[in-house]
Amino acid sequence: MKVFIVYAHPEQNSFNAAMKNLAVETLTGAGHQVQISDLYTMKFNPIADYYDFMERKNSEFLSLSAEQMNSSIHKRFAEEIQQEQDKVLWADLILFQFPVWWFSMPAIMKGWVDRVFAYGFAYGHIDGVPQNLSGRKAICIMTTGASEESYSLKGQKGPIRDWIKHIEVGMLEYSHIKVLNPFVVYQPEYISNEQRISYLDRYKNYLLDLEAM
């Protein structure tokens, strides 16, 4: 299986980083191919703008949707976007791994979606032919600052999947990607080392079971 990990965390020694490293090791060890976009390390620019396009359909007025469609048709995206789109097309499975910030993904990853999941690439039609990312699966791998209890059905916040509907349904299913159950680590910052190790064990087994999903 070809697995693409899109990863965002600013600290190289974080629990998130440990999970990311474990995923690369475990998946590679199991014979899968892995590519990774470590957005902080890449200093990925999350701000969609005119420089997303090597050529403009209209250089006087910037309509992102019109320019995205034009670049999808004529393959004129900026290289940093094209490279990410190539990884998406290559992948059977995409893991989005991030700490939940404000009930969503960090801005650096939101901007990756804004720029890479372009009109004419992730959705829309070209010459009547639907463009989407069907045939792929995706999973949100998340860490939280709040407790599992607060994200429970009757907790203060309620179920985490209700909050990330704009990601799982809005971004991924909208692009015809099949979304699998997320893997959530609650409060890695506040739990014991034993609990952290237990989470890593569970994550390893989860990754080894992926093929069957």
Place this chain on the structure above:
Amino acid sequence: MKVFIVYAHPEQNSFNAAMKNLAVETLTGAGHQVQISDLYTMKFNPIADYYDFMERKNSEFLSLSAEQMNSSIHKRFAEEIQQEQDKVLWADLILFQFPVWWFSMPAIMKGWVDRVFAYGFAYGHIDGVPQNLSGRKAICIMTTGASEESYSLKGQKGPIRDWIKHIEVGMLEYSHIKVLNPFVVYQPEYISNEQRISYLDRYKNYLLDLEAM
């Protein structure tokens, strides 16, 4: 009334820009004070990282929440964050104006929230005293790429407020800001000039009625 407009759109001649300019003109004309953060023009950096803090509690390991709390206590945020927090504290009403991208705000605005609505500033406790932004109101002023019909109750997407719950409830109400009904312009890119002018008229009246809300 003191109104703070947080605005994100990459095109200076867009319909969004026209709405932003109209808001400044109308609100100022009605005797309100207005401050604006035009995130694209400011080239606001949306990536939360170590440089958010003038001083670190722990320079070896970056925990954003721990450093945000430390900077909240000791007033040690980087100047670009402090300036935005000052505008938030100054404001009675905050208008978040943006095009809806992927059922959320553009990354440049998400990063503004990640960095400015810090732990110890927008939520959390310091010495047992709750920190939040109560006493303020906020409104999402949005444009969409999809039609009003698709965002209707039985439309393809369903009601837009369900999608932006992570913004209105997750980011704003969580920070004890009172959220007023959003103002939504559907598909400004695809409607007639007359319809655009009609939307601007409605927006002007909406702004003039704000005091009563």
